[in-house]
Amino acid sequence: MTQQASATDPASGRRPEVVPDPSVEAARIAAVRRYDILDTPPDGAFDRVAAMAARLFDVPVATVTIVDTDRIWFKAAHGLEGVKEIGRDPGLCGSAILRDNALVIPDTLRDPVAANNPLVAGEMGVRFYAAAPIITPDGHRLGTVNVLDTKPRSITEDNTATLADLAAIVLDEMELRLSALRALRNEQERREAERAAREQAEKDKTAIAAFASTLQRTLLPPALPVVPGLELACHYRTASAHDVGGDFYDVFPVGGGRWALFLGDVCGKGPEAATVTALARHTLRAAAQMDPDPVTVLSTLNTALLADVAAGSRFCTALFGLLAPREVGGFTVTVATGGHPPAYHLRPDDSGAVWVKAVRPKVGMLVGAFPQALFAESTFLLAPGEGLFLYTDGLTEARTTQGTMLGEDGLTGFLHQRTGPLTATTLVEDTVTLLASMPDGAGDDVALLALSVPDAESAPDTGVAATAHTTAVPEHFGQE
Amino acid sequence: MTDVTHTLHLPVQHPHPGLALATVVGDVDVHTAPTLRSGALETIQQGHPRLVLDLAQVGFCDSAGLSAIIGIWHAAQEAGGSLSLAAVPDRLMRMLSMTGVDSLLPVRATTADAVAALTDSPPASANR
Numbered sequence: 001m002t003q004q005a006s007a008t009d010p011a012s013g014r015r016p017e018v019v020p021d022p023s024v025e026a027a028r029i030a031a032v033r034r035y036d037i038l039d040t041p042p043d044g045a046f047d048r049v050a051a052m053a054a055r056l057f058d059v060p061v062a063t064v065t066i067v068d069t070d071r072i073w074f075k076a077a078h079g080l081e082g083v084k085e086i087g088r089d090p091g092l093c094g095s096a097i098l099r100d101n102a103l104v105i106p107d108t109l110r111d112p113v114a115a116n117n118p119l120v121a122g123e124m125g126v127r128f129y130a131a132a133p134i135i136t137p138d139g140h141r142l143g144t145v146n147v148l149d150t151k152p153r154s155i156t157e158d159n160t161a162t163l164a165d166l167a168a169i170v171l172d173e174m175e176l177r178l179s180a181l182r183a184l185r186n187e188q189e190r191r192e193a194e195r196a197a198r199e200q201a202e203k204d205k206t207a208i209a210a211f212a213s214t215l216q217r218t219l220l221p222p223a224l225p226v227v228p229g230l231e232l233a234c235h236y237r238t239a240s241a242h243d244v245g246g247d248f249y250d251v252f253p254v255g256g257g258r259w260a261l262f263l264g265d266v267c268g269k270g271p272e273a274a275t276v277t278a279l280a281r282h283t284l285r286a287a288a289q290m291d292p293d294p295v296t297v298l299s300t301l302n303t304a305l306l307a308d309v310a311a312g313s314r315f316c317t318a319l320f321g322l323l324a325p326r327e328v329g330g331f332t333v334t335v336a337t338g339g340h341p342p343a344y345h346l347r348p349d350d351s352g353a354v355w356v357k358a359v360r361p362k363v364g365m366l367v368g369a370f371p372q373a374l375f376a377e378s379t380f381l382l383a384p385g386e387g388l389f390l391y392t393d394g395l396t397e398a399r400t401t402q403g404t405m406l407g408e409d410g411l412t413g414f415l416h417q418r419t420g421p422l423t424a425t426t427l428v429e430d431t432v433t434l435l436a437s438m439p440d441g442a443g444d445d446v447a448l449l450a451l452s453v454p455d456a457e458s459a460p461d462t463g464v465a466a467t468a469h470t471t472a473v474p475e476h477f478g479q480e
Numbered sequence: 481m482t483d484v485t486h487t488l489h490l491p492v493q494h495p496h497p498g499l500a501l502a503t504v505v506g507d508v509d510v511h512t513a514p515t516l517r518s519g520a521l522e523t524i525q526q527g528h529p530r531l532v533l534d535l536a537q538v539g540f541c542d543s544a545g546l547s548a549i550i551g552i553w554h555a556a557q558e559a560g561g562s563l564s565l566a567a568v569p570d571r572l573m574r575m576l577s578m579t580g581v582d583s584l585l586p587v588r589a590t591t592a593d594a595v596a597a598l599t600d601s602p603p604a605s606a607n608r
Contacts, residue, residue: 267543315550317579339579365580369550374580 020098029069031140035174036181037066038073045173046076049145053166054078057159059128059149064170066134066143067097075143075170091117096131096144102160104130107152119148127152130160132167134174145170224251227259229325233424235432235448246273246316247392247447248281254292257325262297263449264318264340264367265392276314276368279304284320294320294336298367298375302338305368315368319343319390323451329384330453336377337364341396341408344415345380346387348422356415358408359388387422387452389415394446395431398438406438424450488512490519492528496599500528501591505537508545517548521555529561532594536567546575553585562586566594 020028032038046064053062061079065072072093073085088094091114096103108114108127119126128149133141145167224232232251246266254260262284266276280301287300297320305314317340323331335343342358349355361376382388397405406414414434420426427450435441488506495501500523508516523531531552535541549565556563564586568576576582588594 267547315547339581341578363580363583365583366550369579369581370584372584374583 028140028142031136031138032066032068032142035142035178037075037174037177038068040075042076043177046170047078049166049170049173050076050078053145053147053163056162056166057130057147057149057155059147061126061146061148063146063148064134064143065093065146067093067141072143087118089117091115092119092126092129092148093131093144093146096133096146097141099133100135100141102130102132102163104155104160106154109152125150130155130163132160132163134167134171136171142171142174222250225253227251227323229329229453230259230323230331231424231452231454233428233448233450235428235446238445246277247394247445248277249390249447249449250281250285251449252285252288254288254322258292259323260288260292260297260321261323261390261449261451262318262320263390263392263447264316264338265394265445265447266314266316267366268314272314276305276316279308279314280316280318280367284318288320292322294322294334294377295375298336298338298364299373302367302370302373302375306371308368315366317341318367321388323382326381330386331382332379333382333388334377334379335359335361336375337361338367338373338375339365341391341393344389344412345382346389346415346422346427347383348385352419354416354418354422356412358412382451382453384453385422385455387424387427387450389427389431389451390449391431392445392447394444395435395448397444398435398446399440401439422452423454424452427452486511488515490516492519492523494528495595498528499530499532499595499598500524501532501534501595503534503537507540508538508548509540509542510544513544513548516545517551520548520552524552524555524559524561529556529559530598531556531561532564532566532591532598534566534591534594535569535572536591538569538572541569541572541575543575545572546579546581549585550581562598564588564594564598566591 050062050064054060059079061077063074063078063080064076065074067073067088068085070088071085072088074080074083077083086093091108091111092105094117095113105111105114106128108117108120108129114120114129117126120129126148128151129146131144131146134143134145135141145163147163224234234249236247236249238247246268247264248266249261249263251259251261264280264284266273266280268276283301283304284297287297287304290300291297298318301318305316308314316338318338319335319340320338321333321335321343323333325331337360342360345357345359347355347357359378359380361378363374363376365373365375367373391411396407396411400406400410414431415427418430420430428448431448435446486507488504488508490502490504493501493503502520502523504516506512520531520533533549533552538545549563553563565576566588567590568587573582573587576585576587586594586597588597
């Protein structure tokens with residue numbers, strides 16, 4: 001190292017202490033914050049720069065400092081054990097930070113400002129100081145790379161350039177660190193956003209599933225009630241697990257010990273049909289509470305469906321029945337039809353087979369299609385030992401092994417010949433077995449509703465036991 | 481003609497002024513019913529509210545077809561005209577009868593019968 005006077009600071013003895021411009025200083029502090037380096041743990045790269053500076057300049061102390069608002073913080077300190085930061089006193093680093101070029105003070109005692117710096121005047125007794133500012137590409141001075149000695153010395157212009165290079169290396173390191181930090185933050189933000197999106201999607205999915213399940217429950221036929229003196233059974237399945245069916249039924253009390261029942265089929269499928277199903281069910285229930293006369297109820301439903309926005313395009317077929325219990329057992333049944341396949345009145349005949357009679361009121365048109373629709377009712381006695389069987393056309397349109405539809409004739413033949421007991425439960429069970437024996441099962445939605453009055457002989461003295469069987473719900477219901 | 485066809489054609493003739501005879505060619509199900517409906521409604525809107533549907537070439541017609549027919553009937557009524565059916569296939573006939581629709585729509589054995597019924601009497605009487 002050649003002995004030479006300070007090259008970079010000809011006026012080192014007469015350096016005016018520049019007061020930082022507040023706006024420049026504010027921007028500088030913002031830049032310091034941007035690099036997010038203050039108070040970070042020691043880092044090998046910066047430590048190596050400090051160690052390299054000490055070795056190159058052959059000085060006992062070399063540091064990398066970042067200047068905060070009111071302190072000088074040491075990112076790396078070679079030869080200064082245990083010092084984390086010092087005050088922002090003028091003279092050394094505090095002054096170097098205000099310059100664009102290196103500050104070299106060959107002898108601090110001969111520099112009026114530096115001479116008063118605590119590092120010079122204090123225990124440490126710094127006599128030589130040189131620093132190069134760490135300058136960002138946009139011109140902010142974040143801190144300095146410093147070399148210090150306890151004896152005065154001179155350094156060459158090359159040495160000064162080396163110090164500036166070291167400061168540039170520190171900046172490069174900080175830039176690398178910043179871009180890594182940004183990448184990390186972006187990645188964290190991306191993960192956080194993904195996680196939030198996933199959580200939201202989960203929440204939405206749960207909400208939608210809950211909504212769909214609630215909606216589906218309102219559309220599905222309910223479990224059957226227990227009706228004294230009557231056995232009830234039903235079967236319901238939709239052709240597609242993803243479709244809400246258009247078949248519907250219900251059994252409910254209408255006062256005076258009487259019960260109403262209905263079973264119907266909305267023309268069409270899917271959500272559109274489901275809205276008609278819901279409207280039909282609720283209208284039938286409400287109308288029956290006002291006046292349970294079957295013709296009146298179906299007329300009310302006809303009017304309600306025609307009053308709907310899509311008048312004339314939403315219609316259904318339906319059977320509506322009113323059951324009035326008789327003191328001697330059994331029920332007086334009044335049935336009206338709205339264009340629906342007939343219910344079958346069943347009674348064991350003398351030969352051991354079953355007498356099957358279709359209940360056919362005189363007229364009964366599709367419900368909701370025509371303002372002038374006419375309905376009529378039939379009344380008959382459902383005596384102990386007898387049954388009543390209602391179905392939707394998914395049953396009669398199911399294909400047999402011969403490839404033809406079961407049809408009304410096939411169904412009446414089946415009902416006539418079956419040998420099981422004439423109870424609602426076995427009627428439905430046997431019919432479901434029949435459907436299952438068909439090559440394609442039922443291609444369409446199917447709803448079955450059977451009623452039977454227990455025989456007086458099979459009933460205990462206290463009266464017949466009331467039972468209700470809901471033999472099947474759609475296979476998909478209750479699953480995800 | 482046992483397989484269900486997936487296309488439907490509806491050529492329209494005008495055997496009489498103000499009278500349209502639409503021949504349904506193909507099967508009517510949930511896929512083709514919209515074609516039947518829109519074709520017939522177009523004919524009605526073009527000023528031919530008295531419409532006869534010839535169903536002789538229909539091998540299959542389910543409840544979707546019945547829905548379309550009811551929709552066409554409504555449109556014809558609103559336009560002051562009528563809808564009659566000719567040569568109705570068995571299954572559709574059973575549905576028409578079961579649902580009571582045959583009490584509102586004239587159903588004729590042949591298109592000639594349907595056209596004759598419409599031209600021999602004023603249109604209003606066909607609608608009852």
